Amino acid sequence: MTTLVAPRPLAAAAPARSGWRVVRRAAVPVGLVAAWALVSAAGWAPAAVLPGPGAVVAAAAEIAGSGMLGTYLQASLLRIAAGVGVGAGAGLVLGLLAGVSTLGEELVDSTLQILRAVPFLAMIPLFIAWFGIDEPFKVAVIAFAVVVPMYTYTFLAVRAIDAKVLEAARCFGVTGARLVAGVVLPQALPGILMAVRVCLAVAVTALVAAENVGTREGIGYLVAMAREYNRVDHLFVCLVLYALLGVAFDALVRVAEAALLPWRPRVAR
Amino acid sequence: MAAAGGAVSAGAAVSTVAMETAAACITGLRKQYAGRAVLDGLDLTLRRREFTVLLGPSGTGKSTLLRILQGLDAPDAGAVLVPLRTTSVFQEPRLVPSLRVLGNVMLGLPRTAPPRAAAREALAEVGLAGHERDWPATLSGGEAQRVALARALVRDPELLLLDEPFAALDALTRRRMHGTVAELVARHAPAVLMVTHDVDEAIALADRILVLRDGRLVADEAVDEAGDAGALRRRILGLLGADSVPGGPT
Numbered sequence: 001m002t003t004l005v006a007p008r009p010l011a012a013a014a015p016a017r018s019g020w021r022v023v024r025r026a027a028v029p030v031g032l033v034a035a036w037a038l039v040s041a042a043g044w045a046p047a048a049v050l051p052g053p054g055a056v057v058a059a060a061a062e063i064a065g066s067g068m069l070g071t072y073l074q075a076s077l078l079r080i081a082a083g084v085g086v087g088a089g090a091g092l093v094l095g096l097l098a099g100v101s102t103l104g105e106e107l108v109d110s111t112l113q114i115l116r117a118v119p120f121l122a123m124i125p126l127f128i129a130w131f132g133i134d135e136p137f138k139v140a141v142i143a144f145a146v147v148v149p150m151y152t153y154t155f156l157a158v159r160a161i162d163a164k165v166l167e168a169a170r171c172f173g174v175t176g177a178r179l180v181a182g183v184v185l186p187q188a189l190p191g192i193l194m195a196v197r198v199c200l201a202v203a204v205t206a207l208v209a210a211e212n213v214g215t216r217e218g219i220g221y222l223v224a225m226a227r228e229y230n231r232v233d234h235l236f237v238c239l240v241l242y243a244l245l246g247v248a249f250d251a252l253v254r255v256a257e258a259a260l261l262p263w264r265p266r267v268a269r
Numbered sequence: 270m271a272a273a274g275g276a277v278s279a280g281a282a283v284s285t286v287a288m289e290t291a292a293a294c295i296t297g298l299r300k301q302y303a304g305r306a307v308l309d310g311l312d313l314t315l316r317r318r319e320f321t322v323l324l325g326p327s328g329t330g331k332s333t334l335l336r337i338l339q340g341l342d343a344p345d346a347g348a349v350l351v352p353l354r355t356t357s358v359f360q361e362p363r364l365v366p367s368l369r370v371l372g373n374v375m376l377g378l379p380r381t382a383p384p385r386a387a388a389r390e391a392l393a394e395v396g397l398a399g400h401e402r403d404w405p406a407t408l409s410g411g412e413a414q415r416v417a418l419a420r421a422l423v424r425d426p427e428l429l430l431l432d433e434p435f436a437a438l439d440a441l442t443r444r445r446m447h448g449t450v451a452e453l454v455a456r457h458a459p460a461v462l463m464v465t466h467d468v469d470e471a472i473a474l475a476d477r478i479l480v481l482r483d484g485r486l487v488a489d490e491a492v493d494e495a496g497d498a499g500a501l502r503r504r505i506l507g508l509l510g511a512d513s514v515p516g517g518p519t
Contacts, residue, residue, distance in 0.1 A: 164359070165365055167363075168363035169365060171339055171357055172420070173377035174376060174377045182368075183368075186365075187365070189367070262404070263366055263367045263368075263369075263404040264406070265406040265407075
């Protein structure tokens, strides 16, 4: 006699309702904040070491009330924009070049692999010697930090394009700059937007390092002042600002993905 | 049954065809891979308005020949002459996923009004009017291949190269595509060189059937609408090396 069993589906029978998904995603962060509030309210940790959520919100309101928050945020965002613009722009061009042409790869790839081995933090003393400690230095640090990841992801994205489609396009007379702009770049765009996400995350890290030196405005300056005056609540505000920057950048790229990739079949995120 | 409209003196010897009637001229073509000659001194003249089907066992250089005619590969020796307007349909649709259907048909053409109108017309001809703004990812396999066909036809080709264009389609879609292709070829009258593995497909569409084996042509047969298709089929299957030839539909 044969034993019959019901097949056990690997996938859930039906996707969970989106409302519950949001609840599940939020559960752990909300729980952590609640635990934090509990610990500080119960007085298990001194306020000078661990200020409660309320104290941090109050500190944020204080900074915002002084009008400094907007100015500082703007200064930091401009640095990121300039650094990512220069670094990711260069990485994009080099990645496309190496991805599309073998000659380009031979000329470019070895240099970028060498640069990849150099931590951007190690470049800071040299960049100070070259650019001083003002804006050009900060932009250079961020640009250096993002150029290699942008290059690498762009290169991989171009190489992942179906070679048969490119061959067909060439066959129909699309070559050179028209091939890159009209066929290669759009198809590499999902990978390139992924690269932008990585670059923005790296840029925030580089921003912290760059604003550690010679800064009179920016989130890094807030950090320096908080350290100077031993304001742990202000340090927490700065951490939250960095986290919000990261979340905002991610959301920005997601919006760009939805707008720029209408041709991609919808897949579950 | 042969494709409609192919009124051609298919029995004439290749060497006597005058250049005015030739759509492609191949002499002494050689191509080798890793020391093995896939094409070994091939001579072939394709005639205008003639639907030629190239058959042959796997690995005999059928696709290599098409790649050389498309200018994708260079021959090792020999001369190849093709018309300026030579276009292709590949085994896969090879549509650019980031371009809409109309953009794919217009690939490489100037983005002006006349080609746009021609592209719309070509889409209507392959039965895809109204799909201009669709994305390739939303098309079925048969629809995508029809777009590829429209992309080839919109250039008004003098020579149309088809590399197993129906191989990836299901049987029903394939039959419908046969009808579309026969009709379009009859209307546009390009010279066609189609590679396939399917002898019945060859007999259904061709005016002339070639069999490639060991880098050379071992058969060059005219398909006569009034002729004995069953006998032709058995003869070709024999040349292709089918050991036992089952009686197929005729």
